[in-house]
Amino acid sequence: MQAAAFPQGAVLVVGGSGGIGQGVAKSFAAAGADVAILYRSKHEIAQRVAADIRALQRKASLHASDVTDAAAVRRAIAEVMAEHGRIHTVVWAAGPVVEQLPLAETGEALWKRSFDIEVHGFYQVVQATLPHLRAQGGGSYVHLGSAGHVYWPPKDGLSVIPKAANEAFIKGIAKEEGRYNIRANSILVGVIEAGMFLELSRRGVFDQQWIDETQKMLCLKRWGQPEHIGSAAIFLATNDYVTGQQINVSGGFGV
Template identity: 80%
Template sequence: MTAFADGAVLVFGGSGGIGQGVALHFAQAGADVAIVYRSKKEVADRVAAEITARGRKATVHATDVTDATQVRATVADVLAAHGRIHTVVWAAGPVVEQVPLAEAGEALWKRSIDIEVHGFYHAVQATLPAMRAAGGGSYVHLGSAGHVWFPPRDGLSVVPKAANEAFVQGIAKEEGRHNIRANSVLVGVIEAGMFLELTKRGVFDQAWIDETQKLLCLKRWGQPEHIGSAAVFLATNDYVTGQQINVSGGFGV
């Protein structure tokens, strides 16, 4: 069992394909969990039930992360339910349409920025005062392995997450004096969530799979628990901040 501070980990996007795995991994490591979802209530409830079955406390919270008022209300509810937020995991995000940046329409571009960048900003602004008051905490941002090797047509994921990577560095630099840390997991191709959805649509065809696997040192896809274990490490090692762990099977090496 990993030693966590009193309180809970707050997982934004905890009903997503990867977010579910992260939430469950924290519970397995001994943490109570607050799950934030936008529309997948049945999934959030199922994950919460699995966490409860493992002997940990779980709560679910419907939230549109693009709405700062909703995010603040959710954070207040989580604090009321759990007493403290010791870790914030940012796993929220839309299914990323695979288009060249030059062909990304304005509405699609703004949606990507609004959810990924403004949503993360809202999450930090709402939780930071409570973390300071509690004597510290940790932010774990799920970024993209595309920062290491830029995947064509995945810019609507990589570009917004790059803004968040700069934000993570800023949090680490400015909030360390409050014992607040911030790190990122760079996520490769994980056999869950968006990858499965785009495969089902035919966006990721056999040619895409063949070319992508050429870029992997490990010739297999990752699993949500690979991201979960990295997130738990970053949340619990209290002398790591401002760092990135690339969990991608050696993508782009």
């Protein structure tokens, strides 16, 4: 991947040990960025990602945190700042494996957990990083959302609905923080051959019928790869006149 023009400091990839987050973190490193990986529990995976980044001659740091814990997030961001001096881009790639259920069968505990991680977690990360981006003269937020935002996938509400709240949040950041040279954009993520897709396929939730029906909805009859999300995130992080926008990386899902 061709090197991009990044400021001094690092990209913070929240959820950098996840299936898609790993690819995003390594894509940024390949493009010339240092990377801070925030993860919750997958320490060994995070270590492997950091080793891959260092093999590309870029700096990598690891920071464990539960995004639903405001104090833990603030501590992790302080660690990132101490390690790198600046955060120029925040990529939100965190999230649980999304249980595939009709909304009418979604229990309250699962509903609240989805919002706690996706929405309240993103809020905590923004609250902890925004003062730094302001003080540094600007920066960028890149949110990994769902292609279901424009075409509803059956039983995927626990992904689409919380991420839709974050889509509104992204537009609010773009509107209110542009005066500080802070941009915010979102990638609408389709079926990516990593992370949740592989886990739910292993469980049998995504069976051959699901695969056949989903691929009928794709203009490109193949699944995406984490690198497709990574390249879109790099574009949004480096084009300094794009804000408040969504880019749909889904193989033409629902067109």
